Amino acid sequence: MADTTICSEIAGTVWKVFVEVGDAVEADVPLLLLESMKMEIPVVSSDPGVVVEIFVAVGDSVAQGSPVLSIRC
Amino acid sequence: MPKIRRVFVANRGEIAVRIIRACRDLGIQTVQAYSEADANSLPVRLADEAVCVGVAASKHSYLNHAALIGAAKASGADAIHPGYGFLSENADFAELCEAAELVYIGAQSSVIRLMGDKAAARRLAAETGVPISHGSEDPLDNPERAAEIANRIGYPILVKAAAGGGGRGMRIVTTAADLRDSVERASMEAAAAFGSGAVYIEKYLHPVRHVEVQVLGDGKRVVHLGERDCTIQRRHQKLVEESPSSALTPGLRRRITESAVALASRVGYRSAGTIEYIVDEARQEFFFIEMNTRIQVEHPVTEMLTGLDLVALQIRIAAGEPLPFEQSQIRFTGHAIECRINAEDPERGFLPQPGTLTEYSAPSGPGVRVDSHAFPGYSLPPQYDSLIAKLIVLGTDREEARARMQRALREFHIVGVPTTVKFHQRLMAEPDFVTGNVHTRYLKDTMWAGHPAQKML
Numbered sequence: 186m187a188d189t190t191i192c193s194e195i196a197g198t199v200w201k202v203f204v205e206v207g208d209a210v211e212a213d214v215p216l217l218l219l220e221s222m223k224m225e226i227p228v229v230s231s232d233p234g235v236v237v238e239i240f241v242a243v244g245d246s247v248a249q250g251s252p253v254l255s256i257r258c
Numbered sequence: 259m260p261k262i263r264r265v266f267v268a269n270r271g272e273i274a275v276r277i278i279r280a281c282r283d284l285g286i287q288t289v290q291a292y293s294e295a296d297a298n299s300l301p302v303r304l305a306d307e308a309v310c311v312g313v314a315a316s317k318h319s320y321l322n323h324a325a326l327i328g329a330a331k332a333s334g335a336d337a338i339h340p341g342y343g344f345l346s347e348n349a350d351f352a353e354l355c356e357a358a359e360l361v362y363i364g365a366q367s368s369v370i371r372l373m374g375d376k377a378a379a380r381r382l383a384a385e386t387g388v389p390i391s392h393g394s395e396d397p398l399d400n401p402e403r404a405a406e407i408a409n410r411i412g413y414p415i416l417v418k419a420a421a422g423g424g425g426r427g428m429r430i431v432t433t434a435a436d437l438r439d440s441v442e443r444a445s446m447e448a449a450a451a452f453g454s455g456a457v458y459i460e461k462y463l464h465p466v467r468h469v470e471v472q473v474l475g476d477g478k479r480v481v482h483l484g485e486r487d488c489t490i491q492r493r494h495q496k497l498v499e500e501s502p503s504s505a506l507t508p509g510l511r512r513r514i515t516e517s518a519v520a521l522a523s524r525v526g527y528r529s530a531g532t533i534e535y536i537v538d539e540a541r542q543e544f545f546f547i548e549m550n551t552r553i554q555v556e557h558p559v560t561e562m563l564t565g566l567d568l569v570a571l572q573i574r575i576a577a578g579e580p581l582p583f584e585q586s587q588i589r590f591t592g593h594a595i596e597c598r599i600n601a602e603d604p605e606r607g608f609l610p611q612p613g614t615l616t617e618y619s620a621p622s623g624p625g626v627r628v629d630s631h632a633f634p635g636y637s638l639p640p641q642y643d644s645l646i647a648k649l650i651v652l653g654t655d656r657e658e659a660r661a662r663m664q665r666a667l668r669e670f671h672i673v674g675v676p677t678t679v680k681f682h683q684r685l686m687a688e689p690d691f692v693t694g695n696v697h698t699r700y701l702k703d704t705m706w707a708g709h710p711a712q713k714m715l
Contacts, residue, residue, distance in 0.1 A: 194606065194609060195609050196611070196612065196640060198640075213713070221609075221610050221611075221612070221640055222601070222610035222611075222612060222642065224610050224644070226609065226610075
């Protein structure tokens with residue numbers, strides 16, 4: 186069991202968060218949506234796991250490369 | 259109808275520049291609305307006057323009805339041009355403009371409302387004899403009904419938001435097992451994004467081309483200005499548009515343009531509008547998708563072919579002038595292609611990236627047009643779309659147009675943000691693009707096959 190931190194690939198704003206801490210998530214399913222330049226960019230986990238921590242909330246600005254949530258795989 | 263003397267530009271970026279140019283050609287003054295993020299933008303510099311209408315977030319500026327109408331009235335404008343995006347297809351805003359005695363440069367608010375309900379537009383198209391793909395006539399009220407329709411027309415199907423459009427709010431469902439969940443999710447997403455959870459079902463057709471017909475009406479009479487082929491897309495968003503479409507035979511072209519004129523005539527259409535279709539090239543069939551009741555991003559493609567100024571015509575029609583020509587007087591000369599130059603990284607799945615254009619130099623020369631609000635030192639704000647420039651070329655035929663596009667792309671020099679320039683260079687040389695062997699999923703399924711970012715397209 187290792188915690189994987191998922192980082193934002195873009196600079197943008199958190200538009201929607203689909204998961205809560207403790208949720209079991211599948212691979213390649215959007216966990217949250219970022220918005221940048223009027224585009225919705227989904228954040229996905231490449232592996233299934235459980236959400237351990239969410240570092241952002243709707244409306245937050247995120248920088249490219251900054252952590253958005255962590256998953257225990 | 260009063261003569262228009264002063265136009266309030268309720269938009270930003272390249273389309274704001276485009277509107278200011280059309281106004282100046284007509285001897286009309288302009289007042290540019292801008293948000294705090296756009297204080298140093300090109301349209302602000304070019305307009306006769308500029309008014310700050312709010313902070314960077316669109317909700318509080320370019321989407322703020324009261325601020326825009328208040329600023330327009332205070333500035334002495336007698337008309338409003340909404341451009342595309344933002345409030346351009348918002349019937350409430352059009353009504354508020356009319357109530358404030360501002361001429362709305364666009365379609366009638368009742369027509370905007372009707373066509374904004376994608377399920378109602380589909381029904382109207384069917385009643386007018388315009389082919390629609392198999393699916394639900396009305397928005398779905400329960401999952402059982404959805405399953406019944408999906409089983410009848412067969413999978414895969416599309417679940418679409420009635421209040422969506424432009425590729426937003428839609429989901430592909432490939433198996434019956436996923437249907438209930440997909441309909442529920444699509445409905446929830448539609449409610450959150452568009453304020454209405456109404457969804458409907460359409461047969462998902464593939465491979466197809468995306469072809470649209472430009473129409474122009476004065477409220478009494480409608481003409482068409484030919485088609486545009488917008489098949490090259492990523493995430494259902496257009497990247498390249500051209501005319502004429504290699505997917506249409508003369509017979510199919512006649513049928514598709516006639517159907518567009520019939521639908522626009524049926525609602526007494528006023529202003530410039532676009533009717534979008536999917537075309538099954540192999541079977542030479544076409545199906546209505548939606549009507550866009552506004553000027554389209556890719557309108558210059560049509561302007562290059564016809565020599566007409568669509569934005570100036572929108573303004574003249576809004577001022578009460580009748581269409582200045584008959585269908586038979588419209589001439590289509592040559593072949594035009596438009597490439598959208600966006601601040602996006604194709605290698606990373608076309609992820610957008612705001613930033614400053616440390617260097618910017620646009621191409622020119624015979625047959626080349628660039629519509630842009632960019633300049634060296636310009637910073638693309640993260641709040642708005644990623645369009646830097648539209649590069650449009652005209653040639654005597656498709657091959658000449660393609661060669662000119664290659665030449666122009668080579669001259670396009672942008673430093674500071676990733677762009678789609680190199681992608682377009684590669685696309686223009688792809689054998690499939692050269693022969694016209696493309697479909698709406700061509701980028702994802704073929705050009706990005708095996709690429710790590712394929713799933714993102």
